[in-house]
Structure formats: C-alpha cells, structure tokens
Amino acid sequence: MKKKLLTGLLAAAVLVTSLGMAGCGSGGDSKDAAADKGSVVIAGSTSVQPLSEAVAEAYMDSNPDVTVEVQGGGSGQGIKSIEEKIADIGALSREVKDEEKASVADEYVVAKDGVAVVVNKDVKVNDLTLEQIKDIYTGKIANWKEVGGDDKPITVVSREEGSGTRGAFTEITGVLEKDDAGKETDKTTKDALVQPSTGAVKKTVGSTPDSIGYVSLGALDDSVKTVKVEGIEATVDNVLSGDYKIQRPFVYVVNSEMSDTAKAFIEYATGAEGQKIVEENGFIPVN
C-alpha cells in the first residue's frame, strides 16, 4: 500500500515539475535564433493593442516560424514589461516620460492617433475651442449655454487616472497644468464621471443626456456626436497635417537586449506593409 502511494506521489511530482519546466521554457530564448524564427511578446497600452494584433497577424502570415504575442496592460505596463524582460517590445500610447527614459534603449513611433471630443446627440454645440474644452474639464464651464448650447448642466465624462488617452487629452488641452517647478497637476474636475475604457466612455456619453467625453479617433462611431476642435474636424487628414490639435503617438519601446526577431518585427511595423495596416485600422501612418 505504502509503496503504491509513494510511486503515485512521485509520478505526480515528476509530472508537475516537467509541466512547469515546459511552461517556463516556451517563453524567451528567441535571442539566439535567426530573425525569421522565434517569438516576440508585445505588452502595453490597450489603445495600441488592436493595432499590434493586426500587424502581428499579417507578420505571422508571411513569417510562419515567428509567433507574435500581444498583451494589454496599459502604457505603464509596457515600460514595466521591458524593464522586467517579460516582453520584447513595450507599447505606449504616449511619449516616453523622462523618468522612464532610463529603461528604454530605443523607441519607434509606429502610428499617430487623434483623440476626438464627443457629446451626446441631444447637445446642440458643434464646435469647441481648446480653451472651452479645458474649462469644461476643469469645471470652470458647467453649463452648455456658456458655449452656445441649451441651458443644461454639462455631465463631464473622463477616463481613469493613468490612462494614456486621458494623459494625451489632458496634456494637449491644458487640463494638465504645469507649475514653474515642472510639477504636473491633473485639474480634471472632481465632478467628472470616470469610466475605465473607451467603450465605456462611448456608452456613457451615448446614453447620458448633456454629456461630453473623449475617445480615440479610431473608435468613433455614430452612437455619439463628434464636435470640431478649433473649427477643425477630427479626421485622419487633419491629424496628419497637424491642424487637429488633440493627437498622440503610438510608440514601441525596447530594452537594450532587443532580439533580432523583435527588430525585424519593428522594421515591418514601421515599413510600408505595416503602415498600410495602421491605416486600415483607422490610425494614422507616420512613414
């Protein structure tokens, strides 16, 4: 009896260990492989994720020996993943911050994205200036009549603290104030509803009367009304020409130990074919 049990336990232990080893082994080790073999892990901004997935799919079609895995997590996670070498490439939906520069060996702008200002369909306002948007989001303007609309209180919808979209939006509109010492304060009104994703913002703005929110240009649909900013419509052409002010870059970052496979992938993404996919996904190609 005892012997049987022991054998069983031993077998189980061996099985668990070998499974565990297999799980660990399948990850990295792409460094020594040739550029058209191995695996690439991309982690980071959820805004960049759909784009990375599309590029990865096309890349894997033409390079069957390469697997590209795309994970989310947010821009902060993108930096963290290359710091901790969990991923080969970190994806950011904003510029690399100064305090992050140390862990980034190289950065590549893959695409640009505009942030569109959207309102509920019952709102009569069609055009806002950056100043007005800032005042709405800081709570200085609280009624639509102050910007030429009906006499209705504004329901402000924002993204969560730390979100790349919020970062881009607050910085460009000036909701993020910098004092002389360079310290940044996000002045978004405390009376703003906070929603944790682009979809949730669209859903909230679409269903809440007199509300205003902001979403990625690629995520626009007709559930909400898009307003012009400084008289410029939120379109691809206007972002590329620089006329449309609320825009941000999508950046791939790598650490100093970039594998050849990862390098080849980035070259693909920033090259002609990758840029075509960028365009197909509603983002703005840069090369």
Add this chain to the structure above:
Amino acid sequence: MKTREKAIEKIILICAAVSTLAVALITIFIFSSGFPVLKSYGVFNFIFGENWRPTGGQYGILPLIAGTLGVTLGALIIGIPTGLGCAVFLAEMLKKRSARLFKAAIELLAGIPSVVYGFFGLAVIVPVIREYILPLVQKINPDASSSGFSVLAGAIILAIMILPTIVSISENSISAVPREFREASLALGADKRETITKVILPAAKSGIFSSIILAMGRAIGETMAVLLITGNMAQIPGSPLDSAATLTGTIAMEMSYATPEHQSALFAIGIILFVIIVILNSIAQAIMRKFGGMTA
C-alpha cells in the same frame, strides 16, 4: 494500514499548509507592495486625505472609503429586509415544494457573473434613476441633479447580488429552529406573526447575523458591477444620487496604467481593505460567540 493513515494525515497537513501559506504570501505581498506609500505619505494622510489624484501625487482615500461604505450600507438597507422577508416566507409560509423552486431560483442569482450585473445596471438601473427617480426627488429638492451613475445604482445592484447569501443562510437557520419552539409558542396563544418575530427569528439570529456579515463582505469586495455603474467620481458623496468611487473599483480601474508609486498606493488601498475585512470577520466571530453556536 497504519502507515496509510499516516500518509493521508501528512497529505491533509500539506493541504492545510498550502492554503494557510497562500493567505500568508498574499498578505506579505500586499503589505510589502503598499507599505512604501503608507510610510512616505503617512497613514493618517492616506486614510483621511480628501484628494485622490494619483497622477498629481495626492493619495487621500477618504472619498473612496466613503464611496465603499455608502454603497455597502445602501445595499444592506435594501438587501437585509428583502432577504430576511424572503427567507421567512420560504421557511415558514410556503409549502416545501414551491419553496424549493423559489430557493433554487434565488440561488441561481449567485451564479451570474458580476460583469453581467454591471451591464444590467448600466442598461436598466442607471437610466431608471435618471429618468424616474430623479424627477421624484426634484419635487422635494429642485436643485437635485444626477446622471444616474450613483451610489443608489450601486446599492441596488449589490442588494440583488447579496440576496442569495442572505436568503439561503437565513432560510437554513430558520428551518433549523426545532419544531417544538413553534408548537410551544402557538400553544401559549401566540399567533403566527408573534411566533415568527418573537420566537423563531431570535432563535435563528446567529445564522441570520452570519449571513449578513458574509453579505457585507461580498458587497465590500464586489468590483466589476459597481465599477460600471457608480460613476467612479473620487468625491465624498453627499446624497444617494451622487456618483462615488469605491476602493476595489479604483484598484481595478487604475492598476493597468499605474506608475510605480501609483501602483504602490493601489496596494496600500488593498491593505486598508484587508484591515476592514479582518475587522468585519472579528466582529462576526464575536457575534457568533455571544449568541452561541446554533447555526445551520
């Protein structure tokens, strides 16, 4: 045979050790990750600070504590009478067979994923509050305003979510009250209402209290459903129609994008939650001890 027993004993010991170790590891991890911010920002400032602006380096979680307590309290105010009434009805008034059917339906509520509750709240409860409840409130207080994303919405959804816990545990302990108690009460000339309120409920109180504590734990810990419908406004809510952010919701929402210090602050929120839950559990155990062990 003896060696076999010994081996099984060891295996069970390992199982016990693993679960205890898991708790210990999680505790150590949360505390070591959250401690730096608690230390540099100050525990008092952290708990009683009124500004939660993590990107600006302000980590006051009083609004989040207020939001969590508000939503939980609201859920208990709605959920306890409903759940208890339901339990009494199932155990004392309904025939056994139909009671089983009702109970199965209520327990089904426990199997619905919380994100589904959240979507239900977003699609139904939030608009109902904005379009029907707000105008009613405005008749009394014309200045009232609400987007529908509110403490009330969170409380209603949580009340539905904690119903299965309250109903099934309370119903079990009411059913466990010996038949003689009812017969004695009725023999003394008490009517059914008096029997229920004066004899059965007091006899089942330990089970009822533990159901309420468990429900409260669930309400405090619930994240996804509440995240979608309370508006996540880091501000101390002044009325049930105001938006609020909760401790768990804020952790879930901000973890993915957080910078290292921000992340540490989110873990520190985890520490506070941990402490709240430990306090609740101790209260629950104290109540159990006081009322004796008659549970279902």
